[in-house]
Amino acid sequence: MNDRQERTGEVAPVRCAVYTRKSTDEGLDQDFNSLDAQREAGEAFIASQKSEGWVCSPERYDDGGYTGANIERPGLAKLLAEIEAGRIDCVVVYKVDRLSRSITDFVKIVEVLDRHQVSFVSVTQQFNTTTSMGRLTLNILLSFAQFEREVIAERIRDKVAAAKRRGKYTGGPPVLGYDVDRAEKRLVVNRDEAKLVRHVFARFLEVGSATALIKELNRQGCRTKAWTTVQGRTREGARWNKGHVYRLLNNPLYIGKVVHRGERFDGEHEAIVPQDLWDRVQAALAENHKVRGNRARAKTPALLKGIIKCGHCGSSMGVTFSRKNGRMYRYYLCVKASKNGYDSCPVKCVSAGEIEAAVLGQLKAVFASPEMVAETFRAARRRWGVEVERLKALKARLTQNLDRLRRETAALIAPRRGGGPRVAGDLRRANDDIERAEKELERASADLAALEASDIDEREVSRALADIDPVWNELFPAEQQRIARLLLDRVVVRSDGLEVGLKADGLRSLVAELGTAPEGAAARTG
Secondary structure, eight states: OOHHHHHHTOOOOEEEEEEEEESSOTTTTSSSOHHHHHHHHHHHHHHHTGGGTEEEOSOOEEEETOOSSSSOOHHHHHHHHHHHTTOOSEEEESSHHHHOSOHHHHHHHHHHHHHTTOEEEETTTTEETTSHHHHHHHHHHHHHHHHHHHHHHHHHHHHHHHHHHTTOOOOSOOOTTEEEETTTTEEEEOHHHHHHHHHHHHHHHHHOOHHHHHHHHHHTTOOOOOEEOTTSOEEOOOOOOHHHHHHHHTOGGGGTEEEETTEEEEOSSOOOSOHHHHHHHHHHHHTOHHHHHHHHHHHSOOTTTTTEEETTTOOBEEEEEEEETTEEEEEEEEHHHHHHOGGGOSSOEEEHHHHHHHHHHHHHHHHHOHHHHHHHHHHHHHHHHHHHHHHHHHHHHHHHHHHHHHHHHHHHHSOOTTSOOOOHHHHHHHHHHHHHHHHHHHHHHHHHHHHHHTOOOHHHHHHHHHHHGGGGGGSOHHHHHHHHHHHEEEEEEETTEEEEEEOTTHHHHHHHHTSSHHHHHHHHHO
16 A cells, blocks of 8 residues: 555555366356356455455456366466556466466466566465465465376376276277277277278288288278267278378287287277288288388488488488399388379489489589589578577577576575565575576587687688599598588489589588598598
């Protein structure tokens, strides 16, 4: 109360906002629901404090169907925005856990309230945060609220585990071959889809190729599982791809098993794939050429792995190979073509040797062209300047943030309004924030120092590239790969050509990498 109010006996208005929340949307369509009941209780409490100048805001801050385990709620966001704007003096809730069930989140909200000198009142628990006792009680109540939520979560997990051990269906979208009897909460066989499932198992053994199988299924008009959600939304079946096939072939549900954390239990549902057919398919998968191919590809050099893309669909292109007459041929294969069949992509695959030679030819042209060196250097210089300025701004921002955290921590240590010190948990979190901020500032300072020390001029670039060009073909493949990756940003393969993009900062990295490389290379080739 200010001096004028003391002289005249006026009471300053306390603008109150009532916040309401309900975890589920059940019953919210009723004329008078849980949110209305909470608001009515809050308004009644505010009315009882009319002599103290309390007035209720007409705005509603409701979150129906939102959990209290996090703060991602539209009604709460609106309330906090009003508090930040200085339009609220007091927040009223029916119970503390309506605002939050998480101590961490609640502390964040209370910090916002404290910063704007906004009090917090619970109608049924009758305390507010302007007193040290109210603050202590809040922490105790929230501890029990969080404990209750964790116990409920543990019960649910235990219930699901126990149900799966008994072979019961525990929810989730149904798979091809089964429908969900929601009344009995169990899976029932869809006879038509079960025939398709057995057909997929049998045909995989016959054709021996998932690629050939998905082409056949799509040509025949077969689709994956179509189903309807509990809310009545329809999920249409999709065209088959390799992922669908492999998930189906590896799902123990089809032999009457339920899996929980790697263990298999006998399910209540009926099996639709015979055990002997399942065993033969698993044996075929274990010996599938794809497994052997992955091992071989891991040992196969791939100069452009990770940077080569398909220009038709934008997919990455992975390394594959084939053998003919005892000789191995390497290719870059479009991932989409590998997944959905070669008909899905006009690029399909390209010879690894030919594409790598074309890319290296463009790199060597860069080495030999003063104009390209100058153009690329200018781009690198611009990027260098931008990155330096970004790191300087980041360093300044982190320094300001660290100063703010230190001031706030000092305020926590000092006696607080209401007579009590900050709880130990708040101080511990503040110290953790300071430690993280110090580490971030240290990293930013080191990055800036390293970048400023790495500045180069155009003559250095030209000299380094001129030195390496004559011995490029004599370098070891690993050295060529490192240099190529320093310079290449992307390689895009189209049916009518090739696009090679260079990294603007690659030249600086190259000069740093090759400081004495040409002499070493020459010594090896001599």
